Amino acid sequence: MSRWQPETPRRLQDAALELFSTRGYEQTTAADIAQRAGVTERTFFRHFRDKRDVLFHGQDEFTAVFVDGIDSAPADTPPLGLIAAALRSAATFFPDERREHALTRQSVIDQHPALQERERHKMAGLATSVGQALRARDVPEPAATLAAESGATVFGIAFTTWIRPGERRSLDAIAQSVLGELTRLGTSA
Template structure:
């Protein structure tokens, strides 16, 4: 009987990324991923519905962190400030030691249109959850949608910069920079100039 080993999903993720980089996403099977860490295909499917989900494991944690950031934010914040709080509350999911794994994951996604579609769907769902959390805080529909979409855009740009080769700044530092830059870009819309 196989002995239980902790962190099985993470081990499967690391093995999958290595195999995807070595052989390609389409050429790698769930069985090969499981065998790479000494597990069976059945164990793989206990943790993931298919090999695609190896790349998207943790999506619920990201959504939960965003929603928690809105729920626990100061009561007097505006909608966009609440969205910024959501992003900051998720920054712990992107520690520096996970940057190389995130880069490898993104390379796999960038090389496969079906995975790109799944990544886009993830961001849409994240935006919908953020908008719902903002509405639950009493933000009106339009402000909730604008703030949620802005928040997801800031997150996406910050993530892309965080995984760039040679980038050393923390995810939180990059989020702050992107937030300021987006504010500068859209300010003329507000002032009418």
């Protein structure tokens, strides 16, 4: 039997979120998380820098899934069409069975200004990467930055809606609907 356990980071994430939401973020240590997940503290630190990192792990994959959508879109797709493709691709990262996990994570972040700032930093990084992908598709400035920032905004609104209690639509359906609102905004000005 292999010692490599692909599910270890996920188990640590689940244990961390459970402890953060029941005991409180400040009151939870890396050692607590490791213990709850049934691994050693050393294993925890092989996967995560610290307890905050558990909440923000996977930023590269998160960003890559948006960029993949842009890269796979047909030639001559207009800028907001590329954003639609990025959002559709991103939604695959958040299937409905992740909704509870996403809501718990967001509740922890919403209670801590330092975590909110880390989240803003993550979204700023997303917009920068999407802007680069759009320029690589020959979208000129300032359209590339405008579209990239708008895409991050649409994603943020859609995500907040998706984790709202009682919401049943998929993240993809919500994101495309919010993007449609953005398009209508431009035509009514």
